[in-house]
Amino acid sequence: MIEVVCIEHPVASNLLVHLRNKRTTYYNFRQNLDRLSYILAVYCLAHLNGKKVKIDTPLSPAKGIITIDKVILVPVLRAGIGLVKGFLDLYPKAVVSHIGIYREESTLKPVRYYFKYPKFKNKKNLFTIVLDPMIATGGSMIDTINALKEIGLKNIFVASLLCAPEGINAISREFPGKNIKIRIFTFSIDKNLNKKGYIMPGLGDAGDRYFGT
Ligand code: PRP
Ligand code: URA
Numbered sequence: 001m002i003e004v005v006c007i008e009h010p011v012a013s014n015l016l017v018h019l020r021n022k023r024t025t026y027y028n029f030r031q032n033l034d035r036l037s038y039i040l041a042v043y044c045l046a047h048l049n050g051k052k053v054k055i056d057t058p059l060s061p062a063k064g065i066i067t068i069d070k071v072i073l074v075p076v077l078r079a080g081i082g083l084v085k086g087f088l089d090l091y092p093k094a095v096v097s098h099i100g101i102y103r104e105e106s107t108l109k110p111v112r113y114y115f116k117y118p119k120f121k122n123k124k125n126l127f128t129i130v131l132d133p134m135i136a137t138g139g140s141m142i143d144t145i146n147a148l149k150e151i152g153l154k155n156i157f158v159a160s161l162l163c164a165p166e167g168i169n170a171i172s173r174e175f176p177g178k179n180i181k182i183r184i185f186t187f188s189i190d191k192n193l194n195k196k197g198y199i200m201p202g203l204g205d206a207g208d209r210y211f212g213t
Contacts, residue, residue: 002172002182004163004189005043012039012187019161020203026212030082033133033161033210036187037086040159043185044129045071045091047157069127070120072097076132076144077114079207083131083159099130099147101140108136108197110143117151129157133206135186136199138167142174149180158184161206164199165189 018032050065071094100114190199
């Protein structure tokens with residue numbers, strides 16, 4: 001079962017305009033993507049579970065809430081690396097578990113070449129967030145979610161900049177049941193995919209633009 005949250009925020013909107021603009025240099029692209037990662041982090045991490053604690057301020061006893069979940073960030077190489085900064089700055093205790101996938105150019109099918117997720121006996125308080133700026137055909141995200149499902153995860157968050165409706169529909173078809181819950185946070189569901197599998201209007205190739213390749 002999937003839920004899609006389309007974040008509307010004036011600051012995000014400004015930053016997205018810069019990213020979409022083809023005249024933006026790779027170093028400004030990187031800077032603005034880093035900034036957007038903080039906004040995604042705030043929205044995703046709002047769902048962390050907490051417990052009540054008592055502490056003493058210098059003046060008085062006080063009550064508060066601290067988070068109890070173990071956060072695992074799963075950036076999809078390469079472009080997912082661009083979303084890590086905001087999450088780690090706001091939640092330094094997070095573990096980073098990379099997954100390497102690229103789209104084969106002619107078939108657009110995902111090819112997985114790397115995956116390292118830590119071993120946990122108790123999966124109860126794991127809070128897993130997949131980071132990938134682009135969901136186009138949805139193939140890379142489906143492969144990532146299947147890798148996480150295989151290790152027993154049933155509750156997965158996804159942080160993404162832009163999605164194509166085709167990708168969202170494909171993920172929804174792949175995971176229809178209630179045995180897995182996927183929550184996708186994004187800034188926009190764009191118009192469609194072009195013949196080469198690029199999101200339209202999109203922002204081009206996120207990895208190339210972020211890394212300057
Ligand atoms: C991009 C992007 C996603 C994927 C989305 O990666 O970061 O992982 O394409 O496309 P899909 O939804 O059709 O699978 P890419 O394959 O370009 O690899 P890169 O990050 O190494 O450049
Ligand atoms: N990957 C990208 O980086 N951009 C797209 O538009 C589609 C896939």
